[in-house]
Amino acid sequence: MATSIVVVGVGGQGVLTLARWIGEASLSEGYDVRIAEVHGMSQRGGSVEVHVRFGKVVYAPIVEEGGADYVVALEAVEAVRAFKYLKPGEVLVVNKRVIQPPGRWISEEELLGSLQRSGVKTYIVPAADVARELGSVLYENAVMLGFLSQLLGLPMPPSLDDRNREAFRRGARLFV
C-alpha cells in the first residue's frame, strides 16, 4: 500500500520543492516514489497542488478525491480547497498562514477555526512564524518538512542547505 499525500499552497511558496523533499526522503528510505507536479499557469500566484505517493511499489501518479492519507497545506485557503482529497478520517496539516485571495478578505481565526472544528484530525503548524524568526518566510516549507518528517517517520532529505536544515530541525521540534 502506498501513502498518498496532496501538498498544496500558493504559487511562489515552494510547494513543488516541499513535495520533492518528501519524495527524496522517502526514496532514501528505499521506497518507490511518484510526484505529480503542476507547471505553467498555476504558478502565477494561483493555487498549486502536487501529489506525492510513496510505498513499496507505486503505480498511480495522482491521488483521487477521497484518496489522500494526508493533505499538507502551506496556506489555509488552499487547505479548504484540497479538503476533498482527504480519505474519510485522515489527516490535515496546515501552515498557520493566510494569503488573501483576490477580491475577498478572510480572517485567519475564522479560517483556522473552521478547519479545527471540521471533525478532521488537523495539525496547525506555525511554520510561517518560525520561518520569519529564521529570517525569511521562504523557509516555511522547510519548517513544514521538519514537522512532517516526525509525522510520517521520514528522515531529512540529503539536499537541504544549512539554513533549510535549521528550519527543518525547528519544524521537527514543533511536533509533539
Next chain:
Amino acid sequence: MRLLLLGNEAIAYGALASGLAVATAYPGTPSTEIVETLVEFRDRFVHWASNEKSAFELAYGAAVAGARSLTAMKHVGLNVAADPLHSAAYTGVEGGFVIVAADDPWMHSSQNEQDTRWYGVQAYVPVLEPSDPLEAYKYVKLAFDLSEKLRHPVILRSVTRVSHVRAPVEVEPPAPPKWGRFTRDVKRFNLVPANARELRKALVEKWEKIAELSADFITVEGSGDVFIVTTGVAYNYVKEALSRLRLDATVVKLGMSVPVPRSLRNLVGGEAVVVEEGDPVVEVQLRSLGVATRGKLDGYFPRYGELDTGKTALGLSKALGLPYSPPQPPKPPIEPTPRPPSLCPGCPHMATFYILRLATAGLSPVWSGDIGCYSLGINLGQQDLITHMGSSVGLGAGIAVAGKQFVVATVGDSTFYHAVIPQLIDVASKSIPLLIVVMDNAYTAMTGGQPSPSRAIPVEKITEALGLPTFVIDPVEVKKSVEVVKKAVEIVKSGRPAVVVSRRPCALVAVRKARRAGLQLPRYQVDPGRCTGCGLCYNLLRCSAIYRWPDGKAYVDPALCVGCGVCAEVCPFNAFKPEGRREAWLELWQQA
C-alpha cells in the same frame, strides 16, 4: 546513476544515451523540460525554434541527412507541424527521428484536449506510449532504434502525468552524438505527384509491417478470462484499480498504441475492456479488428478529463458488472474561495493593459487576445478571445473587417515570431484597421522564460518593413506611454493599422537576475494618511502585491512587491512611497 527525474527529463536523458545529435522545440506545457534539459549539452545542436513547424522541419531535415534527431512539442503544437509530419511519413528518414508530443488531458495549461495518437493514425506514423518516467526513458531509446530500423518517423506520446511526474530513474551516461550527411535520392525526397503516388503505395504496405512489429511491444500480466487492454499512463490506474476491486484479470499493455497488431484479436479472444487516457484511439482500432470492446465508446469511462484510480475502478466495475462503492470524501467546512492565476507583481503586461485602457477610453474596444502570460489579462476584462497561437491578429483582423468595431490585438513577442507575421502581412497589404500591441518581454514567459528572438530581431524592424506605423513604449512610464498610444489609436480610427511595441523584460526573469547580482530591490509602501481607498491600484491596475485592507485602503505586501513603481504613477493621491532607489533597478531590468 539513480535520479528523481521528471518524465520530460527522463526523455532528454534517454535521447542523450541514444546518441542524439539534433534537438528542437517550441516551449509549451507540458513538453518544455525536454529541450530545457538538453540545452545544457553543448556538443549537440539544440534549438528553441520560432514555432513547431520550424522545429519539426529542422529535426526532420537532420534525420533525412542521417542524424539522430528529436523534436518536442505539446499536443496543439503538433497541429502547427502537421504539414511536414504527413510528408515525413512519405519520405521516411535515414537517422532515427523521434517526435515527442505531450498531451494535456483536462487542460491544466492548454486551450483544448487533444489526443496526439489520431495523428499517428492519420499520418501513418507509429506511436509509442510510455506509462511513467522510467518507461519514458526506455521508450525513447526504443523509438530511436525503431525509427532507424524502419527509416520512418516515430511519435512518442506523453501526457501531463508522465511528463510532469517525478520518479526514480536509472540513467546511463550520454552516448556521442550521431551526425549525418545528406545523400541525394530525388524520387524519395521530392514529393511531386509522380513520386508521391509511388511512396503512398509503399507507405500503406509499410504500415502493415509496422502493425506486425507492434506486437513486439505488448506485455501481458496477470491471468483470468477478463482481458483488459491498456496503454500509457492508464496502465497504472488499472494496476491499482484491480487490487482495489480484488479482481483477477489478464492485463494486456500496449507499448505501441498506433497501430495495434492484428494478432491482438486472437490474444484477447475477441473481447476486451479498454482503458486509455484521452480519446478511444485503441478502442476504435480494436473494433475495426472485430474485437467486442467495452471502454469509452459506450460510456464506461469518461470522454473528457484525466483518469485516476477511482474513475478506473468505477469504469471497470460498470463494464464487468461488479459491486463497487467509491470513497466518500469529507465536506469542506466552508466554501473554498477561488484563487485564479494572476500576472506576477510588477509584470510589465499589467502596466501595458492599464495604459491601453486609458488610451482607448470611450472606444469600448474588442480585445483580441492570444496565448501567453498576457492571457491572464482575462482577469482584467481585456481578453475577449483567446483561441490558439496567433489568434490575436488573425481573428482580430476578421472582427475588424466584419463591422466597425475598434479592435486591439494583444500579442507577446514569442507568439509574434511564432504565429503572427503572416497575418500581419495580410493586415498590412489590405490596410485593415487594427491596433496591434506587441508586449515584448523578451522571453517565452508562461513556460518559464525561454529566450525569444526579440533581441536579435527587434519587432519594430519587421513591422516597419511591412510599412506599418510603429510606436515603442516602456510600460513603466505610464503617463508618457498613454500619450504615445493615443497617437496609434488615432491612426486606427482613421482606418489604418498601427503597431505599439511595449518593451520591458519579464519581471520574473528580471527579479531572478537581480537577486543573483545581489541588487536590493526598492519597495513601495502605502501612506495610509494619503490613501483614500479609491481602489484604482487594486481594482484597475490590479498589481497582485497590493491588497485591499478591510477598511478599503491599499496595502502592499512587502514580500511580493518588486519595486516597479507603476502604482506610484497611477495613484492620484500620491500615496505610494518608495524605499530604496529605482533607477539602477530599472536599468538592470531593461537589460535582463
